[in-house]
Amino acid sequence: MMRITGNNNYNIVLVDDHPLITKAFRDTLKRIASEDTLHFNIVEAHTSDQVLAILDRISPVYQVDMIFLDIQLPPSSDGEIISGEDLGLKIREYSDDTKIVIVTAYNDPHRIHSILENINPDGFLIKDDLTPEELLIAVRHMIQDHPYYSSTVTQSVRKYFANDFVLDKIDRRLLYELSQGATLSDMVSLLPLSRPGIIKRKQRLKIVFNIQGADDRALIRKARKKGFI
Structure with missing residues (x-):
């Protein structure tokens, strides 16, 4: 159950179609909460439909502070959302204040740049780069309103500067x-x-x-x- 956000209280949604991934994130967040004297109210979702239902229920009442969003998600039941990127755009419609953290296995420079241009995430993590320690660092950065991009994202952005094409x-x-x-x-x-x-x-x-x-x-x-x- 989500609760009202206080100075050390954060409402977080974990989105991935593999429950083992969201469990790993939940375990790491528990460690951060314990070490930093924070409280994370965590909800897990494994489909786009579940995320939209959570936002419909929660966002009118409580601020969703952070959403960890996988890109490779199955399409929504109405066919309007075909990937996590589309879901990220929908999340932006609910709240500009919600921090979106992209977590994906894709490391292609075109794909990374497209996500950066379309969603402008507050965090961008490549699964191959990700360790519990890096996730810990990333969350601490974003809580302090500092964006965090993993090393592969940073390198891909540099490579992409020579090509300004973005898939819309x-x-x-x-x-x-x-x-x-x-x-x-x-x-x-x-x-x-x-x-x-x-x-x-x-x-x-x-x-x-x-x-x-x-x-x-x-x-x-x-x-x-x-x-x-």
């Missing part, structure tokens, strides 16, 4: 629908784009992913490898 929500939706077998005619009704607009988007994505001239199956494979679907 329409790009990500196009890739998702393509991976679900949608035809060009299907996507005209699913996306706010004309047939020529969809074709141009796909061509641009193939250029960005360095697979010019490849077919749509190659685009799906590359997008999946980079963590966009």
Whole structure:
């Protein structure tokens, strides 16, 4: 049960489709709370629908201080949210004051930069970098209103400076629908784009992913490898 936030009292939501991951985070947060004389009210969620239900129930009454958000989540039941990135944008609509901490296994520079541009998270952690000690440091930074990015994120941002292309929500939706077998005619009704607009988007994505001239199956494979679907 969430409680009102005080100076040392923080309401936290842990989001990952693997319960073992949220348990590991909960255990580390308990250690931080014990060492720093803090109190964390923790709720776990494993789907987008659960997160939205929590926010609908909690956010009108209590401030959700921090959400640890995995990117690779199954789509919501209504199909409006197809990844943790879309969920992050939805969380921003609930509260600008909630700190969003991205936790993901994806380390592709394009993917990282897209998340940074679209969500502007307060924390960004790559699972391969993550240890209990780093999580401890990250949480302490964010409690003091300092953003925290793990080393892989920092390095990827540096690499990406040479390329300012960012995949927006329409790009990500196009890739998702393509991976679900949608035809060009299907996507005209699913996306706010004309047939020529969809074709141009796909061509641009193939250029960005360095697979010019490849077919749509190659685009799906590359997008999946980079963590966009």
